[in-house]
Each structure stands twice: as C-alpha cells, then as structure tokens.
Amino acid sequence: MFAASNSPELLQALAWMFGIGVGVAILFIFLSISAFILKTACRTAGADVPDTGRAMVVSFLESLVGGAVYLSTIITTAFVGKAANAQVQTMTAVVGLSAVSITFLVPAGLYVPMLRVTFSKGVVISVLRYVITVALLAGFALAILAGTGKLKLH
Numbered sequence: 001m002f003a004a005s006n007s008p009e010l011l012q013a014l015a016w017m018f019g020i021g022v023g024v025a026i027l028f029i030f031l032s033i034s035a036f037i038l039k040t041a042c043r044t045a046g047a048d049v050p051d052t053g054r055a056m057v058v059s060f061l062e063s064l065v066g067g068a069v070y071l072s073t074i075i076t077t078a079f080v081g082k083a084a085n086a087q088v089q090t091m092t093a094v095v096g097l098s099a100v101s102i103t104f105l106v107p108a109g110l111y112v113p114m115l116r117v118t119f120s121k122g123v124v125i126s127v128l129r130y131v132i133t134v135a136l137l138a139g140f141a142l143a144i145l146a147g148t149g150k151l152k153l154h
Contacts, residue, residue, distance in 0.1 A: 034059035037136070041128035047117045058114050066106045073098045103130070 035055035042049045050058065074095055081091040107129070108122030117125065145151035 031056040037132050041125045045124045062107045070102050
C-alpha cells in the first residue's frame with residue numbers, strides 16, 4: 001500500500017497541486033494589494049470607494065484587458081511596420097508610446113462602467129494608482145536598504 005503511494009506519477013500530481021495552490025494564494029495576495037491601492041486612489045480622487053471584492057475584480061480585469069490590448073498593439077505594430085518597411089526605432093517608439101497610453105487610458109475606460117465615474121476622473125484614479133504604487137515600492141525599497149545596512153540613516 002505504501003509503495004503505491006510513492007509512485008512518481010502520484011508525487012508529480014501532488015507537486016502540481018501544491019504549485020497551483022501556492023500560485024492561487026499569491027494571485028489573491030497581489031489582488032488584495034491591488035484592491036487596497038485602487039480603493040486608496042478612489043478615496044484620494046474623491047470617487048465612491050468600491051468594496052474589496054469589487055476592487056479585486058476591477059484590478060483583475062484591468063490587468064487582463066490591459067495585457068490583451070498591449071499584446072494586440074505589439075502584434076499590429078509589427079505587422080504594419082513590416083508592411084510599411086518602417087525602421088526598428090520607429091516601431092519601438094510606437095510600442096513605447098502605446099505602452100504609456102495603454103497604462104493610463106485602458107484602466108480609465110474600465111473605471112467608467114465598473115466604478116461609475118467619468119472618464120476624466122478615471123484617468124485621475126489611474127494616475128493616482130501608479131503614484132501610490134511607486135510610493136509604496138520606494139518605501140519598501142528604503143526599508144529593505146535601511147534594514148540590511150546598505151542605507152545609513154543618521
């Protein structure tokens with residue numbers, strides 16, 4: 001009975017299940033952090049603050065739609081750029097510009113129906129999300145540097 005439970009297939013299946021479970025837990029942790037940031041941005045912008053579940057769904061859909069739009073932009077730029085014999089630098093500039101615009105405009109467009117705000121308020125919330133995220137990352141980086149002794153605070 002114990003010999004059958006140590007089979008490589010069973011251990012591999014168990015490893016996959018463990019890995020999937022850890023991945024789902026990490027996904028929910030990141031979605032919770034993203035929901036906190038979205039709620040803080042809404043509060044700062046003066047919009048109605050969504051509950052945590054709705055903020056998690058909005059954050060997930062924002063990432064999904066933003067990634068799909070960015071991927072389609074890259075593919076379209078590659079096809080059109082090759083067809084027009086565009087230079088690599090030009091295509092890189094178009095993709096970089098689209099990355100900046102997609103970063104702020106796609107979430108703002110999603111906030112309009114999902115958070116019931118105007119598009120301009122959605123852009124404000126989108127920009128605030130990145131400002132808050134950068135501030136949190138900078139704070140964590142400074143805390144880690146100070147904790148490890150790399151940053152001397154006198």
